[in-house]
Amino acid sequence: MSYVNQILNEVKSKDSHEPEFIQTVTEVLSSLEKVIDCHPQYQEAQLLERLLEPERIVSFRVPWMTDEGKYAVNRGFRVQFNSAIGPYKGGLRFHPSVNQSVMKFLAFEQIFKNSLTGLPIGGGKGGSDFNPKGKSDNEIMRFCQSFMTELYRHIGPNLDIPAGDIGVGSREIGYLYGQYKRITGDFCGVLTGKGLTYGGSLIRTQATGYGIIYLANEVLKARGRSLKKKKLTISGSGNVAIYAAEKAIELGASVIAMCDSNGFIYDKEGLDISIIKEIKEVGYGRIREYVESKPKAEYTEGFKGIWNIPCDIALPCATQNEIDLESAKMLLKNKCWMVCEGSNMPSTLDAMSAFADAGILFIPSKAANAGGVAVSALEMSQNSQRLSWPSEEVDCRLKNIMAEIYQNMAVAAIKYGKSSQDFITGANVTAFLKVADAMMEQGLV
Structure with missing residues (x-):
């Protein structure tokens, strides 16, 4: 049995209760057989075993109060999957379907999506099974404040920079950011997707x-x-x-x-x-x-x-x-x-x-929808410089990043014996090699 299939079987056995995570791991590993064959050092270093285990999973309760004065409790998560090429970066999702399997799948995908952008950002994801639909603005604000009261200790502008996802738009980011600043007293680029009045990026x-x-x-x-x-x-x-x-x-x-x-x-x-x-x-x-x-x-x-x-x-x-x-x-x-x-x-x-x-x-999505996190990383750069770039500059950078993703996918697919039209292989190989080499160079991480 090949190394890739052996690892895939181990994941299916160990994480059998996490179908979404198994699905994304299967999709990625199925593209890497030839890459592993060409780089035996990855197997010697048991790189796949390390890559498939999150560096950290944070799970917490989120208590909040309804407008009627009743108590409610939801689950919160942050999966910090891989920081080999940069601080964790990935959205927060507020939706009833959120559980650990969904969070791990999204965070694992995020590693490769972020790698494809060519920018120095690692992979993470988080969220809650809270459903914003039907909730008042005040209920959403109280929930976001409670969520950030726990999350703030696990994130930072050089550690983990969340953004929005399903159920988390500009309103929710504003409430989350306000609570982070209130607790820490720190005005920094700890979240992306912020409003333009307090550090957000045009085109985001x-x-x-x-x-x-x-x-x-x-x-x-x-x-x-x-x-x-x-x-x-x-x-x-x-x-x-x-x-x-x-x-x-x-x-x-x-x-x-x-x-x-x-x-x-x-x-x-x-x-x-x-x-x-x-x-x-x-x-x-x-x-x-x-x-x-x-x-x-x-x-x-x-x-x-x-x-x-x-x-x-x-x-x-x-x-x-x-x-x-x-x-x-x-x-x-x-x-x-x-x-x-x-x-x-x-x-x-x-x-x-x-x-x-x-x-x-x-x-595949890890290539096609990488533009969002790419501009999030550009927002991080603007925050670090205390600058705001014009929309034309951000849009031009976005176009160039997407064009480069296409070129890299086509080249990688051909290099490893596939058609230039095999974008699944092209995306997975391109993203994997950057992360794998960074992990190898950093030793036992």
Whole structure:
């Protein structure tokens, strides 16, 4: 049995209660067989065993009080997975699905995503099973303050710099930052995704969505194609989905369908993203409200059917495992020829295999959505210098980072015997080698 398969079996046995973590480990290790063969020193140093164990997991209770004066308690987590190439960096997620397996999967993915950016940031992730939906601003503030009252002792601008994720937007970051500053008295870049009035970066809100489109455009340009007149289906309607849609439309594409957790909207003539922004960003409404402004559009309950709409390019930007094998077959049947993952691990392993067998262009999330954390790292740089860069500079840096990710993926895939179109191998190998070599050079860590 090969070293990679041996380690994978050990993880499946040891962490059998953590399916999301096993899934991401399987996806990464399956790409590394030849890399390990070419670098026997990694096996000698038992590097994979060390890489697959988080450096630290912090678990804590988060007590808070409702507006009715009742006590409530949630679980909080911070997984500090790997700091070989820099301080831990990764978002905080507030969602009922949060548990240790989900946190470990996200933190493990973050190691490689951060490595791909070329910036000096390690991998971490955190969050809580708290659900912000239906809560008042005061309840969310009290929860965030309680959460930070424990978390503050485990983070710092040179140790661990959290950001936002699902359920954690600018409002939550503001409450978290205010409590950190209140406790420590330290005004520093300990969180990213901050408001522009207190150290945030221009383009940060748009960065993940824009980055997806910049990378997709690089892939298409290398093949003599473009986004112009292509029909896109995008799941989700948060920041990632909205700004991916905005940038795609700007580059000439037509976004024909989007969704939220209740259902999806479809307009064969193309959606008006300004209306969706008004509904979701200003009014915190549901996407079904779109048809009130555009009665020719169709709304369908249940979001999964969105993958049955014929399109050229699919951008899953909602949550993990939203595309299963059945959904993948729907997309392929309807002639979808490119999938660019916006959310973290949105495709199951079976779905990824189906896409690979069909030979379509498939860009994994750790590469496609790296633009968000890249601009977070740029925000850290601005905070360190006490500067604020203009949006044009941040956007230019983001474009260059995404272009470099594409080039590195294509080169790595070819170097290790794969097609330049095998972006799964290209992304995993590129990211792994940087982290692995840093770990080797730092000794027993």
